[in-house]
Amino acid sequence: MQFQNSYASELEGCYVPWQGAEVPAPTILRLNEALAEELSLDVAMLYAEGAPILCGAHKPAGSQPLAMAYAGHQFGNFSPQLGDGRALLLGELRDRKGQLRDLHLKGSGATPFSRGGDGKAALGPVLREYLVGEAMHALGVPTTRALAAVATGEQVARDTLLPGAVLARVASSHIRVGTFQFLAARQGADGLRRLADYSIARHFADLADSSDRYFEFLQRVIARQAALVAHWMRLGFVHGVMNTDNTTISGETIDYGPCAFLDAYDERTVFSSIDHGGRYAYGNQPAVAQWNLARLAEALLPLIDAADVDAAVARATEALQAFPGVYQGYWLDAMRSKLGLRTAQDDDLTLINALLECMGDAGADFTLTFRRAADIVRQQPAAFVAIFNEPAAVLAWMDRYRARLAQEPLDERTRAAEMDRVNPLYIPRNDKVEDALSQAHTGDLSAFDRLLDAVTNPYEARADLSGYELGAPPGAAPYRTFCGT
Numbered sequence: 001m002q003f004q005n006s007y008a009s010e011l012e013g014c015y016v017p018w019q020g021a022e023v024p025a026p027t028i029l030r031l032n033e034a035l036a037e038e039l040s041l042d043v044a045m046l047y048a049e050g051a052p053i054l055c056g057a058h059k060p061a062g063s064q065p066l067a068m069a070y071a072g073h074q075f076g077n078f079s080p081q082l083g084d085g086r087a088l089l090l091g092e093l094r095d096r097k098g099q100l101r102d103l104h105l106k107g108s109g110a111t112p113f114s115r116g117g118d119g120k121a122a123l124g125p126v127l128r129e130y131l132v133g134e135a136m137h138a139l140g141v142p143t144t145r146a147l148a149a150v151a152t153g154e155q156v157a158r159d160t161l162l163p164g165a166v167l168a169r170v171a172s173s174h175i176r177v178g179t180f181q182f183l184a185a186r187q188g189a190d191g192l193r194r195l196a197d198y199s200i201a202r203h204f205a206d207l208a209d210s211s212d213r214y215f216e217f218l219q220r221v222i223a224r225q226a227a228l229v230a231h232w233m234r235l236g237f238v239h240g241v242m243n244t245d246n247t248t249i250s251g252e253t254i255d256y257g258p259c260a261f262l263d264a265y266d267e268r269t270v271f272s273s274i275d276h277g278g279r280y281a282y283g284n285q286p287a288v289a290q291w292n293l294a295r296l297a298e299a300l301l302p303l304i305d306a307a308d309v310d311a312a313v314a315r316a317t318e319a320l321q322a323f324p325g326v327y328q329g330y331w332l333d334a335m336r337s338k339l340g341l342r343t344a345q346d347d348d349l350t351l352i353n354a355l356l357e358c359m360g361d362a363g364a365d366f367t368l369t370f371r372r373a374a375d376i377v378r379q380q381p382a383a384f385v386a387i388f389n390e391p392a393a394v395l396a397w398m399d400r401y402r403a404r405l406a407q408e409p410l411d412e413r414t415r416a417a418e419m420d421r422v423n424p425l426y427i428p429r430n431d432k433v434e435d436a437l438s439q440a441h442t443g444d445l446s447a448f449d450r451l452l453d454a455v456t457n458p459y460e461a462r463a464d465l466s467g468y469e470l471g472a473p474p475g476a477a478p479y480r481t482f483c484g485t
Contacts, residue, residue, distance in 0.1 A: 001041065001053070003062040003091035004100065007173075010198050013187060014179065015066040020056020020088055021109025021119070023164070025153025027051055029123075029445065030130065032147050035170060039093045039101060039147075046148070055150040055166040056088050056108030063091045067111035071185060072178035072245030073295060075279055080185050082178060082245050083113030086121060089174060100202065102174050103147070107166040122162035123151065124437040127448055129167055129256040131436070135428050135455035136253055141231040142224075143253040144171040163441060171252055175199050177296045178245030184299035192303055199249050214303035219319050222293050223326055224251025229289045230330035234338060235427070236262035236366035238282045240272040240481060247292045258481035261427050262366040263471030265359040271430075271481040286331075290323045337422045338370045339401070340377055340415040343408055351404055354397050362388040365471055367427055374419040376401065377412050424458035426465065430479045431472040 008015065028051045033043050052058035059065060067084040074082075088108045092100040106129070107121025130146035137143050152164040175195075183191040196214055200207050204220050207213040228251045232239065239246070240258035248254050258272035267283025275281075280288060297316035305312035328349075335352045336344065359369055364387045372384040376398060388394045405415070428451065436447040454468045461469075472479065 001060050001062065001093065001103075003060065003064075003093065003103075005062075005064040005091045006100070006198070006202075007068075007089060007092070007102075008064040008066055011195060013069075013191060014183065014195065015068050015089070016083075016112050017064065018067045018088060018111050019059060019065055020105060020166075023055055023057050023152035023154055025151070026055045026057055027151045027153065028054065029149045029151050029165070030127075030146075030448075032130075032134070032145070035145055035147050038095050039103075039170070040096055041093075050148070051150050053090075054105070054148045054168040055152055056090075056105045060090065065090050067113055068174060068179070069113065069182055070176050070178035070245050071182040072176070072243050073181075073292070074243045074245070075275070078181075081113070081182070082115075084111055085114040085117055086111070086119040093170075099172065102171050104144075104169050104171065104174055105166055106169060107152075107164070118156070120152075120154075120156045120164055121166060122156045122158060123149075123165040123440055124162065125257070126165040126167040127437055127440055127445075128433060129169070131433065131448065131452055131455065132256045132259060132428050133169070133253075134452065135458065136237070138456045138458050139231075139235060139424060139427075141235070141237075141253060142228055142251050144169045144255075146170075171248070171254065172250045173199075173202055173248070174254070175202075175249045176245050176254075177247040177249070177292055177299075178243075179249075180296055180299040181244060184302075189302040189306060192299065196300070196303055203250055214300055215315055215319070218293075218297055218300055218304070218316065219322075221249055221251070221296060222319055222323055224249075225289050225293055226286075226323055226327040227251060227330045228253065229286050230327055230334055232285060233282075233331055234334040235424070236265070236282070238262065238269060238271055238280070239285065240270075240275065240280055241483065242280050242285065242288045242292065244292045244295050247289070247296075257483045260430050260433075260479060260481050263430065263479075264363040265356065265366045265369070266363070267360070271479055273480045273482050286324070286327050289327075290320060293323060294320055334422075338419065339373060340410075340419040341404065341408065342410060345404065345407065348404075351397075351400060354400070355394075358388065358394045358397055361393065362390060364388055367424060367471075368469065370423040371420075371425055371469075374416040374423070377405065377416040377419065379412070421459055425461055425469045426454040426458045428455050429468070429471055431476065432468065 036043050053060045065088045069083040071080050072082050088105045090103045110119030126149050130149050133143050133146050147170050148168040150166045154164045155161040156164040207216050246255045260271040269282045270278045301312040375384050385391045436451045439447045454465050
C-alpha cells in the first residue's frame with residue numbers, strides 16, 4: 001500500500017493521530033476484489049496479510065492513521081465536537097485513474113471522540129453498509145464503497161452479544177459540512193481557508209486560481225448535493241440520518257446506518273427508530289439538504305467576503321436559493337429517463353407528479369412501478385396495472401402517458417430497453433437485507449452473497465433470482481432501522 005497522507009500533513013488541528021484497537025482474530029470475511037484492483041492493491045497479499053491492517057490493529061508502512069475531527073447538526077441540534085468516535089483514516093491511496101481515495105476504517109475501536117462509546121461495530125451494520133453501498137454504486141449513485149468486511153474475533157456488547165467486525169471503506173474524501181463547522185467554531189478564517197483550499201485542490205482543482213474560489217466552491221458543493229439527493233429520490237432511497245456531519249463536500253453518500261429503500265411509495269416514510277418527528281422522511285430530503293448547505297454557507301462567510309459580512313450573506317443566500325431549481329432540474333431529468341422520455345415538455349412535471357399521486361393513493365411499490373412502466377411501452381400493461389389496488393386512476397394516467405410518448409419519434413423496443421437500463425429490478429429489499437444479516441450472525445454468509453450478487457447487477461432479470469424483485473409480503477410489520485453502532 002503506497003499511502004499518501006495529505007490530510008495529516010496539511011490539516012493539523014482537524015484530527016488526532018490514533019491507532020486502532022488490538023483484536024484477537026482478524027479475518028477477512030469479504031473482500032471487494034474489483035475495488036482493490038482499482039486501487040492497485042495486491043489482492044493475494046490482502047487475503048494473506050491484510051486483515052490486521054484493514055481492521056486497524058496493525059499500522060501499515062507509510063500510513064499516518066488518525067481520527068478526524070468535525071462538528072455537526074444532529075437532528076437540528078448543533079454539537080461543536082463530534083469526530084470519528086469509532087473510525088480511523090489510514091491515509092490516501094491513488095487509484096488507477098490518478099485520483100486520491102481515502103481508506104477509512106469503521107469500527108476500529110475507541111478514539112478521543114468516542115463520547116463514552118466502545119468505538120466498535122457489530123457484524124450486521126458492517127455488512128449492511130457493504131451491501132447498500134455497493135448497490136448504490138451499481139445504481140450509479142456517488143457513494144463511499146466497501147473494500148472489505150473484517151471479522152475481529154470478539155463479541156460486541158449491544159442489546160446482546162454480537163460478533164464484532166470492521167468495515168474498510170473508500171471515498172474520494174471524508175470531508176463533511178461538519179468539518180467546516182468544526183473549524184468555524186475554533187480556528188476562524190485562517191483555519192477555514194486551509195480547509196477550503198485543501199478541499200478545492202482535492203475536489204475542484206479548476207477553481208484553485210480563481211479570485212472568487214470560495215463562493216464558487218459553495219456553488220459547486222450545492223450542485224453536487226442537489227445531484228446526489230436527486231439520485232436518492234429517483235430510487236426511493238431514504239438515508240435516515242442527514243446530519244451535517246453526514247453531508248460530504250464531494251457529493252458522495254456516506255454512513256449507511258438507518259437507511260432503507262421504499263417498498264410502498266409514501267413521501268412521509270421514515271425508517272429510523274429515532275426519527276420521531278419525521279425530520280429525515282423520504283419527501284423531506286431535498287429540503288434538509290438545502291438546510292445543511294446553509295450551515296456550510298454560514299461557515300464560509302468569512303472567506304466569501306471578509307470585509308463585508310452583509311455582502312457575503314447576500315451572495316451565499318443567492319447561491320442557496322438556487323438549490324431548489326438545480327435539484328428539480330436533476331430530478332426531472334432522472335424521472336423523464338425512468339419514463340422513457342428523451343425530450344422535455346412543459347407538462348412533464350405534472351405528468352410525473354400525477355403518477356406519484358396514483359402510487360401514493362394505492363401504496364404502489366416504488367421500484368416495480370417504474371420497472372414495469374416499460375411494459376406500457378411494450379403494449380403489455382397488465383403487470384403495471386396490477387400494482388395498483390384501484391386501477392381507475394392509473395388507467396387514466398396511462399392515457400396521458402401514451403399521448404406524451406406519441407410526441408417522441410422513438411420505436412417501442414428502443415424506448416423500453418432504455419427504461420430497463422435506468423429502472424432497477426433488484427434493490428436491497430428491506431426484508432431480504434434483514435434475512436441476510438440474521439443468517440450472517442450464525443456464520444452463514446450465503447444469503448448475503450446472493451443478495452449482493454443481485455443488487456450489484458440490478459437491471460437484468462435473472463431466473464435464478466425469482467422473488468428478489470419483490471418487497472415485503474402484504475401485512476408485514478412496518479420496517480424499522482437503527483443506527484447500529
